[in-house]
């Protein structure tokens with residue numbers, strides 16, 4: 406069967422691309438290697454920007470009905486007293502098991518076909534990506550052809566590698582460990598972030614009992630302090646939270662989450678006949694929780710690009726170049742936003758200064774919080790006046 410578009414990966418990036426294409430009547434097949442519902446290692450925090458995008462694509466009511474509204478974020482660092490930052494509009498905590506299944510289901514209802522199989526290779530015809538080779542659950546190999554291929558297969562993307570778009574990762578290797586825990590105490594609908602030199606620990610309340618606990622640390626640090634993964638997780642959590650959150654008293658509910666190294670970079674997100682979207686087009690440090698936002702916003706843009714190319718309303722190279730440019734600009738801006746938040750929470754002088762100012766003038770960080778929570782565009786966070794208000 407020849408479809409318009411073959412999408413590898415049924416996470417938020419792949420599902421939303423499929424939904425938007427199917428809604429336009431374009432034939433689309435999603436190839437997903439894991440049967441849904443499936444777990445995904447994630448802090449499970451959906452920022453305000455994501456909730457707005459969900460509203461735009463008509464899925465907000467369904468998502469809001471199963472998520473927990475979040476009112477703000479409490480930052481705890483060793484350099485000053487905890488700082489509570491309230492969101493202007495509610496963000497959401499929602500298990501990826503539920504969220505991702507809901508998005509894929511919406512795509513299927515709109516007419517997308519889902520093939521549960523592992524993509525093993527990209528097919529090229531006249532130098533253009535034109536399909537994928539998949540292996541199904543019975544071990545059989547099949548070819549799926551389409552006019553376009555979308556790589557929505559996450560960090561480490563096969564499609565990015567086959568298109569020679571993947572780049573060597575730089576910097577220290579960092580890993581995420583965590584899972585769902587009971588008995589962590591109440592968080593009062595606030596995300597709690599413990600930031601230290603070794604890494605950070607994030608707690609996100611999934612419901613009255615369960616908390617998503619995610620620890621991000623350097624591999625080297627984990628190796629020196631732990632005999633087992635659980636031991637390392639507990640020691641690192643106790644050290645970062647300075648004893649406030651002791652996981653020994655909490656019980657893990659479900660499997661341990663483990664992912665890493667946390668990096669994936671690409672030299673561009675378009676190739677002949679193909680687009681990359683979501684983490685496949687570059688992985689952003691999860692510190693500021695913008696990954697799902699980038700996946701959904703990128704998917705909307707990718708679907709617009711492909712629909713334009715298929716309808717030949719505009720020249721394909723121009724459309725692809727615009728997609729590439731806009732995604733790179735958005736990614737760089739959000740990566741800078743993450744580095745800025747990192748500096749403000751890990752450079753003791755800056756953290757103390759900002760915390761003292763927030764104590765006196767609680768609204769002085771509104772612009773930054775709005776950018777970080779995704780309720781306003783990230784550019785606002787870099788306005789010099791913002792820093793003057795916060796640090797002087």
Ligand SMILES: Cc1cc2nc3c(=O)[nH]c(=O)nc-3n(C[C@H](O)[C@H](O)[C@H](O)COP(=O)(O)OP(=O)(O)OC[C@H]3O[C@@H](n4cnc5c(N)ncnc54)[C@H](O)[C@@H]3O)c2cc1C
Pocket residue numbers: 413414415416417418419436437438439445446447448449450451452522523524525557558559560563581619664667682683684685691694695696697698700
């Ligand atoms: C530790 C951690 C914490 C995070 N916390 C947050 C957070 O709190 N908030 C936030 O917004 N973001 C967070 N993120 C980022 C977020 O998880 C990602 O940005 C988001 O999942 C990207 O969506 P995606 O659809 O691009 O990729 P994914 O969600 O990774 O989906 C990719 C899909 O492709 C499938 N796939 C992969 N390869 C193949 C193949 N060869 N064949 C077929 N299928 C394939 C996979 O099974 C998967 O279902 C976090 C990330 C990490 C690692």
